[in-house]
Amino acid sequence: MRVLIIEDEAKTSVYLRQGLSENGFTVEVCRDGADGLRQALAVENDLVILDVMLPGRDGWSVLAALRKAGKQTPVLFLTARDAVFDKVKGLELGADDYLVKPFDFSELLARVRTVLRRGPVRQEDILRVADLQLDLPRRKAVRAGTPLDLTAKEFALLELLARRRGEPLSKTLIAEQVWDIHFHSDPNVVEVAIRRLRSKVDDPFPKKLIHTMRGVGYVLEEREER
Ligand code: CA
Numbered sequence: 001m002r003v004l005i006i007e008d009e010a011k012t013s014v015y016l017r018q019g020l021s022e023n024g025f026t027v028e029v030c031r032d033g034a035d036g037l038r039q040a041l042a043v044e045n046d047l048v049i050l051d052v053m054l055p056g057r058d059g060w061s062v063l064a065a066l067r068k069a070g071k072q073t074p075v076l077f078l079t080a081r082d083a084v085f086d087k088v089k090g091l092e093l094g095a096d097d098y099l100v101k102p103f104d105f106s107e108l109l110a111r112v113r114t115v116l117r118r119g120p121v122r123q124e125d126i127l128r129v130a131d132l133q134l135d136l137p138r139r140k141a142v143r144a145g146t147p148l149d150l151t152a153k154e155f156a157l158l159e160l161l162a163r164r165r166g167e168p169l170s171k172t173l174i175a176e177q178v179w180d181i182h183f184h185s186d187p188n189v190v191e192v193a194i195r196r197l198r199s200k201v202d203d204p205f206p207k208k209l210i211h212t213m214r215g216v217g218y219v220l221e222e223r224e225e226r
Contacts, residue, residue, distance in 0.1 A: 001116065004043070005029045006036030006062060007051040007078065012101070016049065019105045020112075033057025040066055040073065047116060050077045050095070052086065060093060064145030067094040068131060074115045078103075092147040127162045130222040132201065132209060134162055141201070148200050153178060157197055161210065161220035170217040194218055 007013040030036035033054040052059035074096040079086045127134040131144045141148040171190040
């Protein structure tokens with residue numbers, strides 16, 4: 001099992017390297033974020049142990065870049081602050097677990113084994129269009145590293161559009177698939193839902209993914225900037 005440690009504090013990284021090596025892991029250490037990210041992208045690791053406070057590029061930015069590049073290597077992050085904010089942020093960015101410093105090695109080893117047993121999220125569980133990622137089993141959407149706060153219906157709508165990316169979908173079809181409504185009733189349901197979805201998926205980002213096809217319906221696709 002290969003573990004990559006990204007940690008600038010020599011004391012902690014030496015301690016981790018020694019403990020993990022003694023337990024049969026192959027360990028690599030990087031001392032800053034940029035280096036760590038390069039290494040995490042270049043080599044297949046079974047686990048990355050990532051410190052949050054790093055010189056150059058912090059742990060959050062390393063984690064976001066790793067996930068954006070499609071790498072699903074399990075990540076366990078280390079935070080010195082016992083802040084709820086850090087934990088939530090780390091997990092939302094796609095970390096698998098965290099430890100608050102200082103920690104006992106036995107606790108770290110237990111967490112490492114749990115994360116490894118779970119393994120990485122399987123590739124087929126993730127739907128990707130441009131910088132948008134849908135984690136299907138967990139029903140979570142992330143765009144450019146930012147978690148999107150979607151309702152269950154909004155997620156279902158986005159999933160339908162993403163599964164059939166590049167394909168214009170009529171309002172009737174969307175209503176049937178997402179709401180199980182077979183209508184001639186009000187197409188406004190779909191229009192309103194699309195507007196809400198756009199406000200979360202597209203409005204905060206420069207590149208738009210959901211497009212209106214006049215007289216047809218909607219399509220989700222990445223279009224070239226003009
Ligand atoms: Ca540090």
